[in-house]
Amino acid sequence: MLSFLVLFSTLSLTIEKHFCGDILIDVAIFSETEKCADDFFEIDEVATLKKGCCKDEIDVIEGLSEMTLKSFEDLDVLQQQVLIAYSYSYINLFEDLPNSFSPHKDYLPPILIKDIHRLDEVYLI
Numbered sequence: 001m002l003s004f005l006v007l008f009s010t011l012s013l014t015i016e017k018h019f020c021g022d023i024l025i026d027v028a029i030f031s032e033t034e035k036c037a038d039d040f041f042e043i044d045e046v047a048t049l050k051k052g053c054c055k056d057e058i059d060v061i062e063g064l065s066e067m068t069l070k071s072f073e074d075l076d077v078l079q080q081q082v083l084i085a086y087s088y089s090y091i092n093l094f095e096d097l098p099n100s101f102s103p104h105k106d107y108l109p110p111i112l113i114k115d116i117h118r119l120d121e122v123y124l125i
Helices: 002-009 075-095
Strands: 013-020 023-028 038-045 046-049 054-061
Touching: none
Parallel strands: none
Antiparallel strands: 013 023, 013 054, 038 046
């Protein structure tokens, strides 16, 4: 999950929107937007934009360009102490428990001759 967080925080996106008047015609993230049929006309083999009601908006979402890594010495004293206390308590959380004595380790239950619950029609719900 942390690797996806790093991946998406460094990802940059460009969102292109094409409007005709005040109406949104097309939105594109990874490709170009489709233009209206009236957007372009050719004069002397040069494509020029017609002065009309159509407009394009481009929103750029920039990701992180550099990942900053801090060393332990860059932290102040209180942050260092909290980090040490957290790591110490986390490491000691998974210590093995001492083997305890179990007095019933070798106990065998009696052999079942008849099912008394079924004979007495007593059912546990």
